[in-house]
Amino acid sequence: MLCLMSRAVNQLVDAGIVDDGDEKVDVRSLDGALDALVALVGDDLAAVNQLIVDNMHSPVALIPQLARYIVASGGKRLRPLLVLASARMCGHDGGRQLGLAAAVEFIHTATLLHDDVVDNSDLRRGKASANEVFGNKPSVLVGDFLFARAFQLMVRDGSLEVLDILSNASAVIAEGEVLQLAASNDTTTDEAVYLDVVRAKTAELFSAACRIGAVVAARPAEDRQAMADYGLNLGIAFQLVDDVLDYSAAQARLGKAVGDDFREGKITLPVVLAVALADEEERHFWRRCLEDLDQTPEDLDRALALMARHGTLDTAMARARDYGARATQAMLHFAPSPERQALLDIVQFCIGRDY
Amino acid sequence: MLCLMSRAVNQLVDAGIVDDGDEKVDVRSLDGALDALVALVGDDLAAVNQLIVDNMHSPVALIPQLARYIVASGGKRLRPLLVLASARMCGHDGGRQLGLAAAVEFIHTATLLHDDVVDNSDLRRGKASANEVFGNKPSVLVGDFLFARAFQLMVRDGSLEVLDILSNASAVIAEGEVLQLAASNDTTTDEAVYLDVVRAKTAELFSAACRIGAVVAARPAEDRQAMADYGLNLGIAFQLVDDVLDYSAAQARLGKAVGDDFREGKITLPVVLAVALADEEERHFWRRCLEDLDQTPEDLDRALALMARHGTLDTAMARARDYGARATQAMLHFAPSPERQALLDIVQFCIGRDY
Numbered sequence: 050m051l052c053l054m055s056r057a058v059n060q061l062v063d064a065g066i067v068d069d070g071d072e073k074v075d076v077r078s079l080d081g082a083l084d085a086l087v088a089l090v091g092d093d094l095a096a097v098n099q100l101i102v103d104n105m106h107s108p109v110a111l112i113p114q115l116a117r118y119i120v121a122s123g124g125k126r127l128r129p130l131l132v133l134a135s136a137r138m139c140g141h142d143g144g145r146q147l148g149l150a151a152a153v154e155f156i157h158t159a160t161l162l163h164d165d166v167v168d169n170s171d172l173r174r175g176k177a178s179a180n181e182v183f184g185n186k187p188s189v190l191v192g193d194f195l196f197a198r199a200f201q202l203m204v205r206d207g208s209l210e211v212l213d214i215l216s217n218a219s220a221v222i223a224e225g226e227v228l229q230l231a232a233s234n235d236t237t238t239d240e241a242v243y244l245d246v247v248r249a250k251t252a253e254l255f256s257a258a259c260r261i262g263a264v265v266a267a268r269p270a271e272d273r274q275a276m277a278d279y280g281l282n283l284g285i286a287f288q289l290v291d292d293v294l295d296y297s298a299a300q301a302r303l304g305k306a307v308g309d310d311f312r313e314g315k316i317t318l319p320v321v322l323a324v325a326l327a328d329e330e331e332r333h334f335w336r337r338c339l340e341d342l343d344q345t346p347e348d349l350d351r352a353l354a355l356m357a358r359h360g361t362l363d364t365a366m367a368r369a370r371d372y373g374a375r376a377t378q379a380m381l382h383f384a385p386s387p388e389r390q391a392l393l394d395i396v397q398f399c400i401g402r403d404y
Numbered sequence: 405m406l407c408l409m410s411r412a413v414n415q416l417v418d419a420g421i422v423d424d425g426d427e428k429v430d431v432r433s434l435d436g437a438l439d440a441l442v443a444l445v446g447d448d449l450a451a452v453n454q455l456i457v458d459n460m461h462s463p464v465a466l467i468p469q470l471a472r473y474i475v476a477s478g479g480k481r482l483r484p485l486l487v488l489a490s491a492r493m494c495g496h497d498g499g500r501q502l503g504l505a506a507a508v509e510f511i512h513t514a515t516l517l518h519d520d521v522v523d524n525s526d527l528r529r530g531k532a533s534a535n536e537v538f539g540n541k542p543s544v545l546v547g548d549f550l551f552a553r554a555f556q557l558m559v560r561d562g563s564l565e566v567l568d569i570l571s572n573a574s575a576v577i578a579e580g581e582v583l584q585l586a587a588s589n590d591t592t593t594d595e596a597v598y599l600d601v602v603r604a605k606t607a608e609l610f611s612a613a614c615r616i617g618a619v620v621a622a623r624p625a626e627d628r629q630a631m632a633d634y635g636l637n638l639g640i641a642f643q644l645v646d647d648v649l650d651y652s653a654a655q656a657r658l659g660k661a662v663g664d665d666f667r668e669g670k671i672t673l674p675v676v677l678a679v680a681l682a683d684e685e686e687r688h689f690w691r692r693c694l695e696d697l698d699q700t701p702e703d704l705d706r707a708l709a710l711m712a713r714h715g716t717l718d719t720a721m722a723r724a725r726d727y728g729a730r731a732t733q734a735m736l737h738f739a740p741s742p743e744r745q746a747l748l749d750i751v752q753f754c755i756g757r758d759y
Binding site for chain 2: 107108109110111112159160163166167185186187189190191192193194196197198200201203204207209212213216217219220222223224226227228230231
């Protein structure tokens with residue numbers, strides 16, 4: 050699932066006008082929403098990018114080669130941006146957010162590398178994945194290197210609280226990856242397990258990134274918790290929307306690939322909900338397609354028709370809106386500021402998507 | 405290379421009387437040498453084993469299943485023993501060594517899991533490897549989990565200096581793994597690169613384990629450095645001897661497998677030295693066997709004959725003795741104690757082996 054996040058970032062390139070309560074914001078795209086953030090923390094982001102490049106260095110040439118390939122391959126730096134925006138909104142005016150934003154990106158990149166190996170992925174962000182180009186072995190080992198480097202960056206920062214947050218997040222992410230693996234191609238996976246995976250694999254690092262900003266700003270516990278709640282719920286909403294978009298008619302109209310998850314047998318919420326409402330014949334269909342991976346080209350249309358009949362894309366989007374509302378609620382704990390507005394806009398964009 | 409370490413521990417089950425300077429010590433086996441250590445720190449080791457079991461826990465059942473399989477699969481806990489012995493010798497009488505010894509073992513275990521995936525190994529310590537039993541995917545992910553858990557244990561301890569030591573060691577280990585991968589099946593690998601790999605993959609964690617004992621005992625910098633030097637040189641000697649034993653006639657006489665490294669095309673010091681002294685025809689032989697992996701059953705005999713002609717096993721053992729002498733020298737920085745004696749005995753056993 051985590052691996053879909055960045056694709057979602059790339060996929061979400063158009064959007065409409067969404068209602069943000071008091072005011073109408075024109076969020077033309079996630080890029081647009083991120084641009085607003087980048088405009089606020091642009092200098093910091095440039096410094097983080099430089100730190101990322103500097104810290105990929107190793108006398109072992111293959112490490113910077115592979116690391117550069119994935120780190121520089123079009124990621125939107127969403128997680129580092131959350132660290133930077135959170136730190137600025139919370140009033141930190143030192144430089145601690147920079148190294149920690151780089152550390153968060155390194156943890157994310159390490160999980161991407163291992164995720165692609167585990168998923169046998171050949172594409173990431175529309176280009177050949179690192180494991181496809183360099184092989185699985187270097188991908189495993191360079192992932193390990195980046196993970197270690199992330200902890201070196203945290204040690205350099207010197208906060209045991211940050212180390213606690215990110216070592217816990219790293220363990221939870223790994224648990225989520227194993228849980229997803231255990232549930233893969235299993236159509237009996239229920240919504241609770243699906244949400245456990247999303248929370249662990251995707252939302253936990255969003256949450257940690259946001260919390261860190263409040264920690265470096267030395268904000269009180271309730272502020273840290275509000276930032277963490279915002280990140281957690283944003284992360285869940287993001288992943289739910291991403292999973293819906295994989296079956297999206299709007300995507301199809303834009304000429305984008307639809308049904309990648311279906312072809313790979315991934316058990317996402319639209320499927321979980323459809324299986325829960327299926328009759329015996331439909332359950333057989335889902336098992337054949339997603340467990341046995343025995344599919345004909347027409348099966349995707351059948352799957353889409355079943356989802357439409359049971360309204361599972363609508364239900365999944367409703368769930369996403371619910372988590373988005375929770376993220377918004379958490380953010381409204383803070384006083385108005387340009388950073389708060391930018392963080393609220395990201396939520397609104399995410400859950401306001403046409404699908 | 406790292407993966408051979410534990411096999412060596414199992415393989416080194418017989419030994420003679422070796423000269424330890426002033427006194428004759430009867431070190432019947434590495435097990436015997438470790439037994440002396442275990443006798444000194446037995447309560448601590450039991451506590452570490454309990455911590456290891458407790459910290460493998462996860463609600464995701466596959467994690468403790470796989471972790472238990474590898475953690476409990478006959479490892480000698482050599483690295484945790486070094487932490488415990490070092491801490492005790494240096495005078496630490498608190499309990500900090502316990503969690504940190506468990507953290508070191510978790511880092512080691514994580515690297516074993518990833519190592520076996522990268523090497524496509526099907527055996528570890530004489531039984532099916534975790535990736536063979538559970539598959540590569542869970543091995544990668546549970547390795548990540550154990551690595552994260554190691555950092556959680558360090559955070560719980562609360563020493564930034566220890567976090568610095570082990571995050572640095574983790575990055576160096578990963579660099580060593582990548583360097584070894586880049587040099588694999590490459591007969592032009594020279595002794596300097598081989599030693600870089602051994603230092604990074606094996607010796608760095610030995611060194612970190614020993615240094616941590618001096619850190620928790622709040623010993624001055626020169627004591628920490630002496631412990632680190634002991635561990636580093638012991639680790640190098642250990643790996644060199646292990647690589648020699650893979651071609652050992654003594655092993656063969658005991659009915660043990662000989663030539664595993666040769667069959668896998670591993671470039672270890674006996675080979676590096678033989679290639680350096682080879683004529684054109686011999687170089688062709690080494691390339692065919694170790695780069696192309698085009699071997700007949702007779703080729704191992706030819707390889708052994710070439711090593712004997714060029715004396716490369718003797719030379720490699722002489723190198724090991726040199727590093728062993730450095731380890732001994734570093735240890736003699738400390739005042740005599742039962743722990744010091746046990747740590748010296750391990751060196752003597754290691755380099756005194758018949759091969």
